[in-house]
Amino acid sequence: MSALSEFLYHLKTITKAYFSLLVLEVIILITSIMGLTPKSDKSLITSNQYLNLIEENNPTTRYAKRLRTNQQTECAVCLSEFKEDEEIRKLKCKHIFHKDCLDRWLQQYCSATCPLCRNKVLPDDVVASYHRIRDRVDYDESDEEVILTLSALHRTGFPGFF
Ligand SMILES: [Zn+2]
Ligand SMILES: [Zn+2]
Structure with a gap:
């Protein structure tokens, strides 16, 4: 019974x-179908x-020398x-x-490609959605609103802070 x-x-x-994950994929799919440049945080x-x-597309594994006789012996990112x-x-x-070298690499550039052969690792729209949240510059009005709201919340949350 307890096993059940x-x-x-x-x-x-x-x-x-x-x-x-499914929800995330549906959001990406909808935005790519509609060709929207989404402003809302939901699509970021x-x-x-x-x-x-x-991780889902390229699961982490462990390096084992005996399994890799004629393969790469060094990481092209950190050499x-x-x-x-x-x-x-x-x-x-x-x-x-x-794993860490590649993850850092993939987060750095505007398209997620293999450091050696430039093969795409993730679809462009996924990378774009990710970079949109990273590269958000605060000149946009809607962003300013968010920042104002956040600082207001911050103030109410920590009354003695300001
Ligand atoms: Zn490395
Ligand atoms: Zn490659």
Whole structure:
């Protein structure tokens, strides 16, 4: 009986995770279909969501020398050799990199491509949604509103602060 409830609990957690991913994908799909340049925060992708998408498309693995006889022995981002059991990502183009090096690389540029062959790692619209939240400049009126609202909330939240 308890095994069953444990199973149901796990099922619930998994369903929840899948559901949030699904919602995210639907949002991306809708915005790309409608060709909108979305202003609302709902269509923006946070760093966590972005990294999750990278992980989902290129799962982290461990480097094992014996499995890689004639493959890359060093990471093209940091130019150091892979050590046994280090966390790596293998892209669809078969190039491998340190997980951390690649994640940093993919967050840096306006298109997410393989550092070696420039093969796309994530669709452009996903990358654009992510960079829109990072590169937001505060000149926009709507952004100013958000900032004003936030600082107002901040003030009410911490009355003795100002
Ligand atoms: Zn590296
Ligand atoms: Zn590549």
